[in-house]
Amino acid sequence: MLSEQERHEIEAQSHHYPNNRALCIEALKIVQAHRGWVSDEGIADVAEALQMAAAELEGVATFYNMIFRKPVGRHVILLCDSVSCWIMGYDGLREHLHARLGIGLGETTADGCFTLLPNVCLGACDHAPAMMIDSAHYQDLDPAGIDEILAKYQMNEIREEKKEKREPPDGNTADP
């Protein structure tokens, strides 16, 4: 079943779309934002809410490559493998990511931080090679640039982890 929050967010978006069919990708994105990916249960929940057939929604989710139908890491790297990026060094970048993170395409790092996926053209062909991490775009990439970008995400993870350790779940601090 959709959570109250998911239902509320889908309802808020519904005013921007002419019908439920047009709304369904946005609804799937909302479920994904809350759950990390869209499971069969997520498909069934959205189908029920939008009064669509689950099979039809499944078709949309499978076609749309920003909807993840399997669990992914906390950050998803979408490496462009279309023609301009391919010419401008895609193979080398893929190998660099493989060496740096220890994962190939379609895999997630052991610590759950990154999932690496291939992606069709990201619309930055004049600044190839390009990739996205979550919703951020990166272009004119080279191995050193990739290392810098990944280091920022990894530093943020360490910061978040430290913050969580300092703040107990109930929000009270250890100090009086």
Ligand code: FES
């Ligand atoms: S081919 Fe990679 S951004 Fe267009």
